[in-house]
Amino acid sequence: MGSDSYTPLVDAYYAPLYRFALSLARNSADACDLTQQTFYVWATKGSALRDNSKVKTWLFTTLYREFLRSRRHDARLTALDDLPPGTEDPPAKEIDLAVNLDSQLVVEALQALDEVFRVPLTLFYLEDLSYHEMADLLEVPIGTVMSRLSRGKTQLRTALVQKERAPNVIPFPFSNQKSS
Numbered sequence: 001m002g003s004d005s006y007t008p009l010v011d012a013y014y015a016p017l018y019r020f021a022l023s024l025a026r027n028s029a030d031a032c033d034l035t036q037q038t039f040y041v042w043a044t045k046g047s048a049l050r051d052n053s054k055v056k057t058w059l060f061t062t063l064y065r066e067f068l069r070s071r072r073h074d075a076r077l078t079a080l081d082d083l084p085p086g087t088e089d090p091p092a093k094e095i096d097l098a099v100n101l102d103s104q105l106v107v108e109a110l111q112a113l114d115e116v117f118r119v120p121l122t123l124f125y126l127e128d129l130s131y132h133e134m135a136d137l138l139e140v141p142i143g144t145v146m147s148r149l150s151r152g153k154t155q156l157r158t159a160l161v162q163k164e165r166a167p168n169v170i171p172f173p174f175s176n177q178k179s180s
Contacts, residue, residue: 019127034067037066109160
């Protein structure tokens with residue numbers, strides 16, 4: 001792919017890459033950074049890709065590797081800083097105001113899952129990657145992808161049932177009974 005095809009590539013893949021980055025990083029600033037870094041790597045190394053049909057997989061794999069690299073880097077910095085537990089900023093909730101309540105519950109439940117299950121679920125349902133593409137991206141066998149999807153769906157269902165059962169109404173402090 002030449003430089004004249006860079007803009008259509010960004011137009012086609014920015015939104016899905018950003019959604020994937022957001023599911024990994026759990027905040028918009030880091031998701032933007034990951035997405036931009038992915039396109040930077042494409043600009044510097046993408047010409048080495050010989051099969052243009054693999055651009056989508058290449059981009060998602062690159063983004064995932066950048067995420068892992070940045071997480072390792074952050075872990076080293078945190079270890080050096082020796083911060084007491086609980087002093088890091090909590091992950092920001094990234095839910096669009098236009099999203100309805102059911103979608104919000106699913107997104108919250110998905111974010112609560114362990115990364116090993118959240119990533120395949122996100123790639124499959126939100127990014128429409130095939131089992132084969134996910135196996136290539138995650139560098140695991142297809143059977144592992146299928147297992148993680150199955151176990152992830154089970155965990156997601158359990159999390160949704162728990163959220164559904166949790167009381168969402170703030171109790172009114174006064175009793176309905178009249179005092180005599």
